[in-house]
Amino acid sequence: MSELNRDAALEDQIAQWRAFIRRRQAIHAVDVAELEDHLREQVAGLVAGGLSSDEAFLVAVKRMGSMDSLSREFAREHSDRLWKQLVTAPSETGGAGPWIDTQALVAVGVAVAAAVAIKVPAFLGFPIDAHPAFYVRNLSLFVLPFLAGYFAWKRRLAPSTVRWLGLAFVVAAVLANVAPFAPTGKNPDPLQALHLPIALWLAVGIAYAGGRWSEVSGRMDFIRFTGELFIYYVLIALGGGVLTAFMALTFQSIGIKVEHFFQSWLLPCGAVGAVVIASWLVEAKQSVIENMAPVLTRLFTPLFALMLLAFLGTLLWSGRAVTIDRDLLIGFDLLLVVVLGLLLYSVSARDSSAPPGVFDGMQVALLISALIADVVALWCIGARIGEFGFTPNRVAALGENLILLVNLAWSTVLYLRFLTGRGPFARLEKWQTDYLPVYAGWAAMVVVVFPLVFRKG
Amino acid sequence: MEIGKDLIAASSTPIVLAILAEGDSYGYAILTRVREVSGGRMEWTDGMLYPVLHRLERLGHVEARWEVAESGRRRKYYHLTSQGRAQLAEESRQWKVVDATLRGIWSELRLTLSPSPAASPLRTAGT
Numbered sequence: 299m300s301e302l303n304r305d306a307a308l309e310d311q312i313a314q315w316r317a318f319i320r321r322r323q324a325i326h327a328v329d330v331a332e333l334e335d336h337l338r339e340q341v342a343g344l345v346a347g348g349l350s351s352d353e354a355f356l357v358a359v360k361r362m363g364s365m366d367s368l369s370r371e372f373a374r375e376h377s378d379r380l381w382k383q384l385v386t387a388p389s390e391t392g393g394a395g396p397w398i399d400t401q402a403l404v405a406v407g408v409a410v411a412a413a414v415a416i417k418v419p420a421f422l423g424f425p426i427d428a429h430p431a432f433y434v435r436n437l438s439l440f441v442l443p444f445l446a447g448y449f450a451w452k453r454r455l456a457p458s459t460v461r462w463l464g465l466a467f468v469v470a471a472v473l474a475n476v477a478p479f480a481p482t483g484k485n486p487d488p489l490q491a492l493h494l495p496i497a498l499w500l501a502v503g504i505a506y507a508g509g510r511w512s513e514v515s516g517r518m519d520f521i522r523f524t525g526e527l528f529i530y531y532v533l534i535a536l537g538g539g540v541l542t543a544f545m546a547l548t549f550q551s552i553g554i555k556v557e558h559f560f561q562s563w564l565l566p567c568g569a570v571g572a573v574v575i576a577s578w579l580v581e582a583k584q585s586v587i588e589n590m591a592p593v594l595t596r597l598f599t600p601l602f603a604l605m606l607l608a609f610l611g612t613l614l615w616s617g618r619a620v621t622i623d624r625d626l627l628i629g630f631d632l633l634l635v636v637v638l639g640l641l642l643y644s645v646s647a648r649d650s651s652a653p654p655g656v657f658d659g660m661q662v663a664l665l666i667s668a669l670i671a672d673v674v675a676l677w678c679i680g681a682r683i684g685e686f687g688f689t690p691n692r693v694a695a696l697g698e699n700l701i702l703l704v705n706l707a708w709s710t711v712l713y714l715r716f717l718t719g720r721g722p723f724a725r726l727e728k729w730q731t732d733y734l735p736v737y738a739g740w741a742a743m744v745v746v747v748f749p750l751v752f753r754k755g
Numbered sequence: 756m757e758i759g760k761d762l763i764a765a766s767s768t769p770i771v772l773a774i775l776a777e778g779d780s781y782g783y784a785i786l787t788r789v790r791e792v793s794g795g796r797m798e799w800t801d802g803m804l805y806p807v808l809h810r811l812e813r814l815g816h817v818e819a820r821w822e823v824a825e826s827g828r829r830r831k832y833y834h835l836t837s838q839g840r841a842q843l844a845e846e847s848r849q850w851k852v853v854d855a856t857l858r859g860i861w862s863e864l865r866l867t868l869s870p871s872p873a874a875s876p877l878r879t880a881g882t
């Protein structure tokens with residue numbers, strides 16, 4: 299064996315050792331670097347003493363001590379490390395440090411840019427209080443292009459992808475603001491305001507996945523990201539609420555009212571900037587903090603299943619008629635969204651090779667009870683929809699209901715197959731991730747086709 | 756000779772502090788020095804030195820800095836602080852008391868120190 303080969307083999311062994319020790323939570327990268335220096339020195343010493351590099355490596359690893367007791371010692375000394383910390387990067391390791399700092403800087407820069415962007419129309423004579431409709435229909439365009447841009451930069455997207463995403467946002471801006479798609483008059487169109495962000499979220503997803511959109515795991519990561527982003531955003535919003543309350547309180551004590559500043563600066567700028575910051579946090583923390591969405595899923599899946607079963611039981615027992623109007627249909631849509639969310643995040647956190655367990659049974663109970671509840675609701679509204687006629691809102695709500703129903707029904711079938719051992723769990727994952735474009739497609743249709751079909755007058 | 760775990764743990768602080776009092780050093784060199792001074796009779800599990808160093812760093816007895824060694828690798832060097840020097844003096848006083856006490860008792864007992872029974876009084880002394 300040549301000198302070079304021997305070196306390569308040793309490097310290989312050291313790399314494996316490093317990867318192995320890196321998995322210990324209590325031992326940080328910077329400690330691994332220190333231990334690796336030790337290991338190399340030891341190997342060099344032993345080789346100089348006449349051992350082959352293979353033997354030297356084995357002896358050096360053995361002398362390092364058992365990994366379990368070593369990481370126990372580290373954990374005892376650095377007990378804080380077992381509590382996942384809010385540090386974004388160990389500052390001394392070098393290597394990863396500058397890149398993470400750059401990411402933080404760029405994220406803050408992008409957040410500021412989004413915050414400035416939402417103020418630009420105000421400087422051009424479109425203040426928020428006077429033109430609420432303009433802001434409502436364009437809200438997603440003040441945030442999502444920046445978010446997509448951030449991920450395009452971070453994932454180093456191919457220029458052609460960037461061009462397509464840019465085109466998508468330009469088209470969205472046209473649709474939101476140019477007749478016949480844009481609503482006329484002062485009142486915002488809630489349908490468009492709701493569906494444009496859903497359609498554009500797909501563009502963010504493509505930027506997020508960064509070339510892995512075609513893979514199940516890439517789309518699954520995006521699902522995970524969406525859930526964590528939602529949780530982080532809610533937390534940031536709560537913090538922001540506390541901050542504002544104290545701001546109002548303290549300024550009130552000196553006789554200054556901050557309402558105007560709050561409404562036209564803090565709230566809009568904070569709300570858009572926080573999306574970017576929350577996204578950056580989700581990315582920076584994904585390995586540091588336990589993912590919350592699956593934890594909440596575990597907690598609420600049984601509770602929702604119980605609630606739905608209780609509802610169905612009461613319905614049967616009391617024999618009451620289900621009266622449903624449009625608002626209630628939207629309510630049932632939301633219920634299906636929640637059930638879908640519970641399904642998605644338990645799927646995203648599940649080890650797909652694990653055998654079926656109690657929780658899976660609970661999941662199926664939830665799915666089936668949600669399906670039955672929704673079919674009852676659909677049955678009732680189906681009878682009345684002819685009576686009321688078709689309005690865009692009703693069609694949109696109905697369409698969404700059907701889309702979710704199809705998804706959940708097929709998911710139930712796949713889940714049952716998995717429980718009875720007739721199909722792998724991965725099929726369910728693939729079905730869920732393949733279904734993502736359907737939501738965006740339907741949302742895009744609501745934005746593009748509905749204004750043409752349901753044109754007034 | 757196998758020295759008990761507790762005694763190793765108890766003696767590691769003064770030993771490391773004393774070696775660093777000779778000059779700044781790093782993990783591997785500290786272990787080499789321990790072997791050299793003890794004539795190979797004190798065998799530390801290599802990895803265990805590092806949590807000890809980190810504890811001393813946290814307590815402010817030593818300071819760490821990263822340098823690029825002649826091999827081109829980054830290496831963490833430890834330096835004894837003045838507080839560490841004071842700690843070393845204190846440890847040295849304590850160990851002398853323990854040593855003197857043991858010597859006194861053993862000379863009265865006229866113990867013949869054969870290798871195997873020696874381990875047990877040493878271990879209790881360490882705790």
